[in-house]
Amino acid sequence: MADTMQFDLVSPERSLASLQATAVQLPGADGDLTAMPNHAPTITTLRPGIVRVESPEGNAEFAVTGGFAEVTATGTSVLAERALPTSEVTQDVLDGFVSDAAAASENATAENLDELAKRTVDIAAMASELGLSVKG
Amino acid sequence: MPNLKDLKNRIESVKSTRKITKAMQMVAAAKLRRAQEAAEAGRPYAERFNAVLGGLAASSGGDSAPKLLSGTGSDQVHMLVVMTAERGLCGGFNSSIAKMARAKAEELIASGKTVKILTVGKKGREQLKRDFEDQMVDHVDLSGVRNVGYDNAQGIANDLIHRFNEGEFDVATIFYNKFESVISQIPTAQQVIPASFDAPAEGAEEVSTVYDYEPSEEGILATLLPSGVATQVFTALLENGASEQGARMSAMDNATRNAGDMIDKLTIQFNRSRQAVITNELIEIISGAEAL
Numbered sequence: 001m002a003d004t005m006q007f008d009l010v011s012p013e014r015s016l017a018s019l020q021a022t023a024v025q026l027p028g029a030d031g032d033l034t035a036m037p038n039h040a041p042t043i044t045t046l047r048p049g050i051v052r053v054e055s056p057e058g059n060a061e062f063a064v065t066g067g068f069a070e071v072t073a074t075g076t077s078v079l080a081e082r083a084l085p086t087s088e089v090t091q092d093v094l095d096g097f098v099s100d101a102a103a104a105s106e107n108a109t110a111e112n113l114d115e116l117a118k119r120t121v122d123i124a125a126m127a128s129e130l131g132l133s134v135k136g
Numbered sequence: 137m138p139n140l141k142d143l144k145n146r147i148e149s150v151k152s153t154r155k156i157t158k159a160m161q162m163v164a165a166a167k168l169r170r171a172q173e174a175a176e177a178g179r180p181y182a183e184r185f186n187a188v189l190g191g192l193a194a195s196s197g198g199d200s201a202p203k204l205l206s207g208t209g210s211d212q213v214h215m216l217v218v219m220t221a222e223r224g225l226c227g228g229f230n231s232s233i234a235k236m237a238r239a240k241a242e243e244l245i246a247s248g249k250t251v252k253i254l255t256v257g258k259k260g261r262e263q264l265k266r267d268f269e270d271q272m273v274d275h276v277d278l279s280g281v282r283n284v285g286y287d288n289a290q291g292i293a294n295d296l297i298h299r300f301n302e303g304e305f306d307v308a309t310i311f312y313n314k315f316e317s318v319i320s321q322i323p324t325a326q327q328v329i330p331a332s333f334d335a336p337a338e339g340a341e342e343v344s345t346v347y348d349y350e351p352s353e354e355g356i357l358a359t360l361l362p363s364g365v366a367t368q369v370f371t372a373l374l375e376n377g378a379s380e381q382g383a384r385m386s387a388m389d390n391a392t393r394n395a396g397d398m399i400d401k402l403t404i405q406f407n408r409s410r411q412a413v414i415t416n417e418l419i420e421i422i423s424g425a426e427a428l
Contacts, residue, residue, distance in 0.1 A: 010184065012286040012370050014177040029359075030351050043188060044350035045359050068360060070188055070347075079185055081286070081363065 005037040006075035007053055009062055011083045016062065017053070024076045025052040026069050027122075035071045042071040048097070048122040050086060050129060051078055061086040063126060065097055066119075086130060094132050097123050140413065143406040147399060154395035160225065161388035168318070168381035174283070175315060175374040182371045189364050192357050193331065202354075204297070204361040207330035208306045213250045215273075215305035216241060217296070217328075219312040219372055220260030221380040222279040227387035229313060229321065229380055234263035236323045237311045241268060252305055256292065256373075273304075284377055289370030296369075297362050300329055312372040313379035319386050321379035328368050331361060 007021035025034045027049025035042075045068045053060045064080035084093070101120045124134045193205055218237045220230045237260070241251045253268055255261040256276040265272065276292055278284065296308055308329040313321040326332075349356055 008180075010181045012178055012181045012289075012367060013174070015180050028350055033350075040348055041346065042348040042350060043192075043356060045356055067363070068188070068356065070184070077184055079181055079188075 003037060004056065005035075005073075007055070008075070008077040009051065009053075009080065009083060010077070011067075011080050016083055016085070017060065019053070019055055019057070021053050021055040021076070023054040024078075025050075026071075026076075026078070027051065027064070027126075028069070035069075035076045038073045039071050039076075041073065042069075044069055044071070046078070046080065048119060049126050051080075051083075063089045063130070065100075065123075089130055089132070091132055094123075094127055094130075094134065098134050140406065140409055143402060143409060147402045147406060150395055150398050150402065154392055154399065157388045157391040157395060161385055161392055164226075164381045164385040164388060168378065168385055170283075171374070171378040171381050172315070175378045178371060178374050182367050185360075185364065185367050189331070189357075189360055192353065192360070195353070202358050202361055204300070204329060204365070205331050205357070208303075210306050211249070213252065213305040213307070214244050215252045215254060215296070215299070215308040215329075217254045217256065217292070217308060217310040217369075218260040218264065219310060219376050220255070220257035220263075221376070222258050222277075223380075224259055225387065226380055226384035227390075229383035230257075230259040231263065232321070232323045233311050233313060234260050236325060237264065238267060240309070240311075240325060241271070254296075257376075273299075284370075284373045286366070286370050289373055290366045293362065293366035293369045296329065297365060305329075310369065310372050312376045313383075315375045315378040315382060318382040321383055324375075326368065326372065328365050331364055 004020040004022055007017065007019055007024055008015070009017040023034055023036045025032060026044065027047050029045040029047050032049075033042075033044070046064055046066055048065045049063075051062045051064055053062070062078075062080075062083050063086050064078065065082040067078065067080035067083075069076060069078045082097075098120070101116065101123055127134050216237055218233060220233050224230065237253070241253065241264075244251050251268070251271050252273045253264060253271045254274045254276070255264065255272065257278060261272070261275050274295070276295075278288060281288055299305060300308065307327065309325050309327045311323065311325050314324045316322050
């Protein structure tokens with residue numbers, strides 16, 4: 001049994017990571033899940049949150065604002081709308097996320113109002129995990 | 137024959153033109169590298185995205201499919217999204233897109249369809265305005281944007297999806313130049329709504345993989361389709377960016393070479409005239425001396 005799998009993290013603008021990982025923790029839309037080698041093939045959408053990667057070389061963390069992940073037995077690919085290492089998430093970046101979400105909420109229709117509200121909450125949760133806070 | 141002073145001025149002016157075109161060429165070359173890198177960096181995302189979405193779309197076709205995938209059931213109103221550059225002086229780059237869009241629009245109008253045009257980039261708008269002023273619905277100005285980002289694409293895509301949901305059109309097609317090489321850019325028309333996918337490469341492995349979907353297959357499809365439009369628009373913008381710089385680089389290279397040829401020709405003409413003037417003066421002096 002292989003003890004590592006290929007992990008790729010790509011955003012539309014660039015590829016952020018491509019490495020061998022032992023486990024990847026994903027913020028799935030329906031709840032967190034951890035993908036390890038030989039995981040059943042899964043496709044899941046992501047909510048704003050933190051992707052944690054464990055690899056023999058060390059761990060890495062990335063903040064993502066959404067997108068989806070494709071998990072297979074031999075690899076995990078995360079296609080994030082926006083992604084960056086958590087070390088680069090500053091208050092300014094976070095404020096950007098929040099204002100984007102707020103702008104989206106303004107154009108919300110009845111159908112996706114809940115979804116957008118959840119998005120805002122998810123961002124706040126991500127912020128507190130990183131030790132930042134969302135300004136009112 | 138023009139006099140010496142005129143020739144001299146002319147040579148000077150061509151020389152400064154050459155300096156400008158040379159500088160533009162070098163700027164375009166530097167920008168091209170950046171644009172190409174951006175286009176390449178965006179490719180893995182687009183490829184994977186389309187592969188996953190294509191697989192999803194193929195497995196969940198049918199009546200329950202979202203409208204973005206199945207269409208409105210009619211193809212009466214067409215939206216043409218014409219993507220061009222904000223600047224000129226890049227060879228046939230802008231006009232090749234405009235020409236293609238114009239041909240398509242005329243064909244659609246001739247077959248009784250309604251055409252709406254949304255332009256991205258000033259040049260395409262200028263070229264199409266004369267013939268299709270009434271069909272123009274909107275214009276996206278990217279002149280203030282230095283590096284096209286995913287946000288820009290998302291803005292355009294959201295606008296399109298919003299219009300689609302309002303029932304403004306049935307089919308949307310984007311027009312852009314696909315970057316092939318510095319000397320060749322291929323004008324391309326791509327239908328984005330309803331979504332169309334290249335058939336995924338039928339690898340044995342892919343067929344046998346059955347995915348678990350979380351939340352549901354439909355749920356994922358509904359979330360991903362709008363991003364799919366944005367991804368396609370983004371890819372088109374990146375390809376267009378690289379194509380524009382490539383086209384400008386080769387156009388300016390040609391211009392620089394032509395200016396060099398012209399300078400050579402004018403210099404020979406200048407030297408000949410100067411010689412003729414000197415010869416004339418000598419003849420005058422000699423014949424004056426002989427007359428004494």
